[in-house]
Amino acid sequence: MSFERPLPASLSPSRLQDFQSCPRKFQHASIDRIPQPATKATALGRFVHYVLEQIFQLEAHERNVDKVADHLEGAVIAILTDDVRSDLGLTEETIPAFVREAEVISKNYFELEDATARQVEGVEQRINVEISGVPLVGILDRLDREADGSLTIVDYKTGRVPNANYMTSTFANTELYAAMCEASLNEMPARIRLFYVGAKEVIERPVTEIVVNARRKAAQTAWTSINTYYADGEFPAKPSANSCRFCAYKEICRGNGVNVPS
Numbered sequence: 001m002s003f004e005r006p007l008p009a010s011l012s013p014s015r016l017q018d019f020q021s022c023p024r025k026f027q028h029a030s031i032d033r034i035p036q037p038a039t040k041a042t043a044l045g046r047f048v049h050y051v052l053e054q055i056f057q058l059e060a061h062e063r064n065v066d067k068v069a070d071h072l073e074g075a076v077i078a079i080l081t082d083d084v085r086s087d088l089g090l091t092e093e094t095i096p097a098f099v100r101e102a103e104v105i106s107k108n109y110f111e112l113e114d115a116t117a118r119q120v121e122g123v124e125q126r127i128n129v130e131i132s133g134v135p136l137v138g139i140l141d142r143l144d145r146e147a148d149g150s151l152t153i154v155d156y157k158t159g160r161v162p163n164a165n166y167m168t169s170t171f172a173n174t175e176l177y178a179a180m181c182e183a184s185l186n187e188m189p190a191r192i193r194l195f196y197v198g199a200k201e202v203i204e205r206p207v208t209e210i211v212v213n214a215r216r217k218a219a220q221t222a223w224t225s226i227n228t229y230y231a232d233g234e235f236p237a238k239p240s241a242n243s244c245r246f247c248a249y250k251e252i253c254r255g256n257g258v259n260v261p262s
């Protein structure tokens with residue numbers, strides 16, 4: 001079998017992570033381009049990211065919790081599209097409760113740091129680079145300049161705080177972003193700061209050359225395998241409880257005889 005569609009011109013860290021968790025998931029998402037319906041979690045995440053992005057477009061002294069309300073209507077228009085409403089079964093009656101939940105999560109952010117004191121180098125900054133032959137693209141939530149001159153990658157999370165066993169995979173994406181920052185800005189960020197705005201927790205980790213090197217190598221290995229599978233015409237399914245649990249392609253896989261855990 002050969003694919004009708006080409007390989008994507010560049011890969012985002014999250015699509016690479018798809019591949020690493022299950023090559024078939026990558027195939028369905030990035031080559032077959034089978035849409036993944038929005039879920040409440042993804043819609044809430046996008047909504048909160050939208051609001052915080054707007055707030056960080058303001059002058060530093062204007063970034064306060066009261067500004068959240070100013071951006072809810074814009075977020076409804078930008079994020080709660082007809083498709084998303086349909087995927088989530090949202091109606092005019094249920095939208096206010098969704099917006100209220102997103103508002104509370106957005107406001108939580110202001111309990112975690114003083115937004116007026118942050119020196120921001122970039123908001124929703126697109127990075128497009130090639131690292132060791134791997135074409136990478138991604139959008140950083142925020143890049144901050146600290147008082148000591150170092151850079152911090154900031155990422156907002158609306159889900160649960162992972163337990164200690166999952167910390168390595170939690171930071172994997174942003175560590176690859178650190179490599180992308182270095183390649184595009186010629187400067188390695190010193191740390192990664194994850195804001196779990198739903199849970200009101202902050203997790204931080206220093207960026208080390210050893211870990212970033214490992215992320216570069218993992219991306220290179222994945223890209224080589226992606227090209228091999230693409231040439232072969234098939235990306236193997238790798239079912240597991242973790243990978244399949246939130247996968248949008250469960251029914252397709254079951255229809256193709258894959259033993260997807262229930």
Ligand code: SF4
Binds near residue numbers: 244
């Ligand atoms: S359902 Fe499981 S096996 Fe199928 S694509 Fe998703 S993660 Fe892979």
